[in-house]
Amino acid sequence: MRDLVAARHGFTLIEVLMSVVIIGMLVGMSLPLYQSFQNRNELDIAAQGIASMLRRAQMYSRGMNGDSQWGVHVETGSATLFKGASYVGRNPTYDETNVIPSSFTVSANDVLFIKFTGAPTFTGNVTVLTTPNNETRTVTINGQGTVSY
Numbered sequence: 497m498r499d500l501v502a503a504r505h506g507f508t509l510i511e512v513l514m515s516v517v518i519i520g521m522l523v524g525m526s527l528p529l530y531q532s533f534q535n536r537n538e539l540d541i542a543a544q545g546i547a548s549m550l551r552r553a554q555m556y557s558r559g560m561n562g563d564s565q566w567g568v569h570v571e572t573g574s575a576t577l578f579k580g581a582s583y584v585g586r587n588p589t590y591d592e593t594n595v596i597p598s599s600f601t602v603s604a605n606d607v608l609f610i611k612f613t614g615a616p617t618f619t620g621n622v623t624v625l626t627t628p629n630n631e632t633r634t635v636t637i638n639g640q641g642t643v644s645y
Contacts, residue, residue, distance in 0.1 A: 570604035
């Protein structure tokens, strides 16, 4: 009798299947939370990148880097720091591009900074980024050139 009891150590097939089902349910429930966290993280990174580009453009204009104005152009999929009086007439050799996830909706205005003073040509909400699940980040600039998001 003792040999029969000793031979029953282990798990049955039903116990293993139940464990797999429970683990699958936990993973299935946590996936939307992970996706939401990932979107929010990408949104914060994009807003920080645009704010950093605006600050760098202002610094380059104040320091008259290349004896020119500098600005930032934001569109769906990317943000570009450029040298020149306009995005269309810029010198693309000096462009610095920051990638924005293409799933984000972007509402943006180009901002140029005046040479030597670093004053922005546009104030207010520069960029509004929106994720597919409607979370938003707004990058703003005031008359003195202070950037916030």
